[in-house]
Amino acid sequence: MSQPQSSKPRKPLSVFARLASGIRRPAKIHDFHGGIHPPEMKHLSNGTPIVPGPLPQQLVLPLNMHIGAPAKPLVAPGDKVLKGQMIAEPIGAVSAAIHAPTSGTVSAIGPRPIQHPSGMDAVCIVIDTDGEDQWVEHQGIADYTDKSPAELVDLIRHAGIAGMGGAGFPTSIKVNLGDHQRVEQLLINAVECEPYITADDRLMRERAEQIVTGIHILQYLLNPRRTLIGIEDNKPEAISAIKRACKGCDIEVRVVPTKYPSGGEKQLIQLLTGKEVASGQLPAQVGVVCQNVGTAYAIKRAVCDGEPLVSRVTTLTGDGVSQPGNYEVLLGTPVRDLLAHGNLAGLDIGRLVMGGPMMGFTLHNPGVPVVKTTNCIIAASPEELPEPPPEQPCIRCGSCAEVCPANLLPQQLYWHAKNDDLEKAQHHNLMDCIECGACAYVCPSHIPLVQYYRYAKGEVRQQAADQVKADKARQRFEARQARIEQEQAEKEARRQARLEANRKKKEAGPAAASTVDVAALKQASLDASKAYKAAVKAAKTAEAEGADNLAELKAEADRLKALADKAKAAVRDAKDGAPVAAAPAEDTVAKLKKQVGDASSAYKAAVKAAKAAEAEGADNVAELKAQADTLKASADALKAELREAKANAPAATAPVAQTDPVAELKKQVGDASSAYKSAVKAAKQAEEEGADNAAELRAEADKLKAAADQLKMELRDAKANAPAAPPPSAPAPTTIEQPDPVAALKKQVGDASMAYKAAVKAAKQADEEGADNATDLHSKAGELKAIADQLKAELRDAKAAAPPTPKAAPAATATTDSPAVPEEQAPQSLAEVDPEQAAKRQKRLKGLKTAYNMAHKQYKEAHAAYERAERNETASADELQAMQVKIDKLKAKADNARDALDALVEEAKADIRAHTGKDLKTLKLEAARAESALADKQQELEQQRSSASEDTLEALSSELQALESETQIARKALKQAVEEQGLAE
């Protein structure tokens, strides 16, 4: 069917150009692979001229009628717009403007159903038309050659022109190729190969001149070597009209045989030029640009008449309408209105299709608007486009491969798409499928092949998008890891630097020796505690085995004593250096305290051993007692030393002086009361067993109690003095040192309450056993409780006193230069536990605690006052009311503080969890469980001691040991975790 148009008149090309393009062959029409000949159905609509479409009440203009970024609205609801006024501007490179297709008012900008097979909504500008169709002021360009191509491209972009053939690619991109790309051929696609559609046909018949002007503008913009118009031979009128219009210019009209899909871009290029566009290539890469005739017409209107794209010619066809034909439809016209305009035949419409039957899609909502790419609306009766028959298995007939214009293997693609084997499908060039539907048309099994390909393509795109996203996520993840690592490294470096600086300072200071002492002390204390453990072990074994290994026990005790002495000596040495600088002094004091603690527990163990021995009536009782006494003496000596050291330390530093005696006293009280406690216990046991020395023990216990009481008194006095003591000249040191007494007090409280609990237990046991001293024990317990309570109250006071001047420190350094040292000391020790954060949190925690306590106290006081007032009826109702209000306010304040505190504690707990892998609760539980197991075992051992055989006793004691160590581990873990977070309370 080739009608070679070789003899068209053509502007004479220069000789050079002729040479460059080689010998001009006679215009040959090439062929492409495959293709089908579906029923054309064009006669339905191509007999009548184009008539204007309806002017509907409402126009719906989607912001993306084109491929690329949606346009950005320039109007707001309520704005009046005129026909041709730009209502949305292009955003980014690939985008196109939108203009009001008629005059009216913008009534909404929001989601409406749009021209998309998904049936999804998208943002649209809705215009209520006013029926006047009043144009905005506009003016065409008389001679477009006056303008530069760049200006024209911009004009086209702002006229909103996008490919009118179906894809809707913004035309401004296609005509702006840049200088490096030489356009060999400009192809004007007037093939219109899809059945039913006749829009381009009618346009060419009626407006050929204008189309040709548009093509000239394209030529001006692209400067192609040749310009070819491809028209199918089933449109003879259009061919002759165009030929007439093209007379005398260098546009060649090529008539191509009717075959579907010769209108496909790649197919047309092959038909007209013989060039094949390889997979993944763009036509421009082979020097070809394709434009639709409709686009050429729109360009002419935009450039020469100044009319942006506000309408298009759309074919309305199908059996369902009684007046099929072509309508010049305003963009945004709902399909419903168009159908009404075309006189719905009253038939039942089987299917409403937008686009052609081969490549279009079924519309489920007639409210969808006509857009820039809508070339056809088919309202088909059920007979015309019937329900597709069910899909059958592929019979491998191969017809699909025969008709595929893209030279693919549709059957293979189908298998792979069906099995989700996307990789293989891509390998078979899935992405080159133009979705022409030729394969599905011929498939005898009625397989919806195109839908399989569309599905597979969607999956491929999704996967690619996922991959991109995954890569991005990976990058971000790695960047974050790197950042965190770096932050940690920096923190570590800072910490090291600080440690280094501190060490240097210490070394440089006059107390160079004290560092050594501290190290030595550490070693000594380590030794001592090791020895102590060994002694305890030995004592237990001795107990279990009776009196045989007394000598061994004695030796142990001696060694322990020796060690205690050694530690004492070391401490004394250190003490000499202590007064020089505050920090070492503090260290020494701490060490001493530890020593004292060790010594007194050793003493306690010894006493216990003695008691046990007594119970068994062993010979070595006296010996053991003597040992216990020695130990006590050494413990006392250590205590005295400690006191001395503390007394010395303050001599150098005022702050320590003010606070430590109190702490020291408290410690003593604690020691005394625990000594008393153990004494009572021993006495009780002795009594139980009817031992002779029961009375003696009782007396001792009483003595201890007296001592404890005295200490308590002292403590009270000291405390009474302490608050008054801080001289106004040096308030800062107090505030700095405050946390210490608080911590000490806390410890005291803990000790006291433990003692109380032990006493209660003892009393209970006594009760159970009907011992004589039960009442006695009860009263003791009551006393102990009173002590614990008092201590608690003190603690509260101390805490309340602590916060008020947290920042005053640097101001008051006039007295001594020592405050600087503790100040630095504190953060450092914290930093050693955990980086700054924990320290910060600890600080905040403390602050919050105090705030809460204060608020709570105030609230309580206020409440008490209120109650008193109420009771005594001293205040009027109004006053009471005011008080009530105040109370409420205070309560709210307290509650707030508590909430904040809780939150912080939670946070800290979460951190502990992260840090230790265990919940604080779990840790506590573990510790508690271990402890109770230990207690049980101890009891068992005690009970068995008199009755059971040696073997059992041994087994039990070894069990006890294991439990003990377990308990210790659990306790340590708990303590560490708690301390790390400043959750000591």
Add this chain to the structure above:
Amino acid sequence: MTAVLIAVAALLALAAVFGAVLGFASEKFKVEGDPIVEQIDSLLPQTQCGQCGHPGCRPYAEAIAEGEDHNRCPPGGQDTVVALSELLGREELTLDNEGAEDANVAKVAYIREDECIGCTKCIQACPVDAIVGAAKLMHTVIVDECTGCDLCVEPCPVDCIDMLEVKPTLQTWGWHRPAGIGERPDSRIEVVNL
């Protein structure tokens, strides 16, 4: 005899020459194989959710390379397991997604911004820095960067983070797969010769 010697010498010389050429070629054109960890990592979904028991996909990739089972990634689904089996030549295991329901539904985090108290906890939890905000100020999720890993939900003290399903947009929508043999393909337009 000399002929034999010459032949042997010639063959030996040839062997030496070819050996040298081959050795050179194998050095010169050595294929830089992707380290296996990289390959595994590229198959993992990079959700960085930690459901595999590792702090991110890369650590899990390393663990797989060292022999850990390759079926522990619920976001990757069975497809990832299969892909990994192929890559590693290991047995095809079934996905070990104990209790994790419907991993195929893509989700993103969404912060109900009025309720956000600006505690910054979610920022610290997010493995891909997909949350922006500052202390005591409202926070929000950068939807495009969110991998839907869920890790930010738990730390939020006021529970203002929801995991929302990602709805398809016009850009991400894809045709669904036809119902299959025996079903009427509703989207197909049957063009018949009347």
